[in-house]
Amino acid sequence: LLKGAQVFASKCAGCHKPDGSGGFGPNLQDNVWLGKEGDITDERLVEIISKGTGKGMPPWTGVITDEDINELVGHIRSISSGSSGSSANSEDSGASVQKVSGASVFADKCAGCHKPDGSGGFGPNLTDNVWLGKEGDITGDRLKEIVSKGTGKGMPTFGDILSRDELDAVVSHIMGL
Incomplete structure (x- = not known):
């Protein structure tokens, strides 16, 4: 096990x-x-x-x-x-009002598909220049939209799961990978 x-x-x-x-x-x-x-x-x-x-x-x-x-x-x-x-999760919900760590949100919600370092697995590699906003059309706002609404191609929606602070924090984290 x-x-x-x-x-x-x-x-x-x-x-x-x-x-x-x-x-x-x-x-x-x-x-x-x-x-x-x-x-x-x-x-x-x-x-x-x-x-x-x-x-x-x-x-x-x-x-x-x-x-x-x-x-x-x-x-x-x-x-x-x-x-x-389950009681620890209740405590976590209250703690999210405090400063949110993008790295911890990423580890909890994203690393399963994108690997802990963002290099990709089931989900795409988030460490390349496109996802870092250096090439192409992926801006911080576009990344927030993708995280919130999903893509319909495997990327789930997190808009109802993440708070605004968590969303902002995880997008900042991804843009800095």
Whole structure:
């Protein structure tokens, strides 16, 4: 399960939060995702992770190994709905009124697809001159729009998830990678 937890932290936590309680992606701590209710079997979960859903969940086949996908299933099934992480998230919400770190927002919401250093993975490389605003038409305002509204091509929308301060901070962080 340790490998599944590591893969989850690096690839999934940006959308599902580090404790699996949901954000852009669904809450994986509920009984449906834990396999206690509904029809999400292990096989169906492998299929969802492998092929994506077409509704924001990207396909991970070719990005992570089949072994990693199976480890992820085990990790998701082991997430406890009563974990202490949910109270920490409540504290985090209140703390966001204070100065927001673009690096921490990036690590929490973006690194799963763009890698911690922004060099790209499932999502594009954000360290090239286009994304840094040195070439092309990507300005800070355009980047805010992309982060807020998504692209419809794999980039999810974060407009309802990030506060204005978090959005400003993460865009500044990306422009400085």
